[in-house]
Amino acid sequence: MGVIEAAEAVRRRFSTVPGLFKVPAPGVEMYVLRDFLADKECSALIALIDEGREPSRLLAHTGDPEFRTSESCNLDPTHPVVRAVEKKIAQVMSLDPACGETIQGQRYAVGQQFKPHHDFFFTTEAYWPEQERNGGQRTWTAMMFLNAVEDGGQTQFPEAKVRITPRKGNLLVWNNLDEHGAPNMTSLHQGMPVIAGVKYVITKWYRERPWTPSLAAATTLY
Structure with a gap:
């Protein structure tokens, strides 16, 4: 199934999910589902992030030490809570689970941020040949907020003029490609700086083909 056909399948599935709504975001296909994760799931995932967190990395260096200052970790896919969350995501997304990357957990303390970036891969970058072999382009992003942040920490789409406030348990989904299947x-x-409190999220990215990472790719945090 190509990326355009897969996107159509996602839309058909989304049209049947109670409570899921499309965000009015000019130029970006974006959806929110409230209370996707239960409180117990959020608490368990936060504990896993705190256990495994380390400074976040980038596939391509920007030369800006403040570009991504959060902490991250790949969550163990065999953990019972992670398995349960994976199942819930698969039921909503209607994408081949084999195309999904390992769920990544992220923690943002006061002042930490992730400056404006794209989740899709730039094919002109040095990392692209390996990523192309390991599943190709990123298509959809599924982000889940694990807690409410006291102040700051919004996910902002500056070109679409949309800002999403972290709400515990909410699922935010967007398509990184346009209607023609090209990078959008x-x-x-961006992950806006946290002003007060701590922000916890988990993110799952999907590829255009089954994700078959090399050892190097599997340990790279992006």
Whole structure:
């Protein structure tokens, strides 16, 4: 199934999910489902992130030490809570689970941020040949907020003029490609600096083909 056909399958599935709504985001296909994760799931995932967190990394260096200052970790896919969450995501997304990357957990303390970036891969970058072999382009992003942040920490899409406030248990989904299946520059987004409190999220990215990472790719945090 190509990326355009897969996107159509996602839309058909989304049309049947109670409570899921499309966000009015000009130029970006974006959806929110409230209370996707239960409180117990959020608490368990936060504990896993705290156990495994380390400074976040980038596939391509920007030369800006403040570009991504959060902490991250790949969550163990064999953990019972992670398995349960994976199952819930698969039921909603209607994408081949084999195309999904390992869920990544992220923690943002006061002042930490992730400056404007795209989740899709730039094919001109040195990392692309390996990523192309390991499943190809990123298509959809599924982000889940694990807690409410006291102040700051919004996920902002500056080109689409949309800002999403972290709400415990909410699922935010967007398509990183346009209607033609090409990388969508308007999907530019950022994790705004946390002003008060701590922000916890988990993110699952999907590829255009089954994800078969090399050892190096599997340990790279992006």
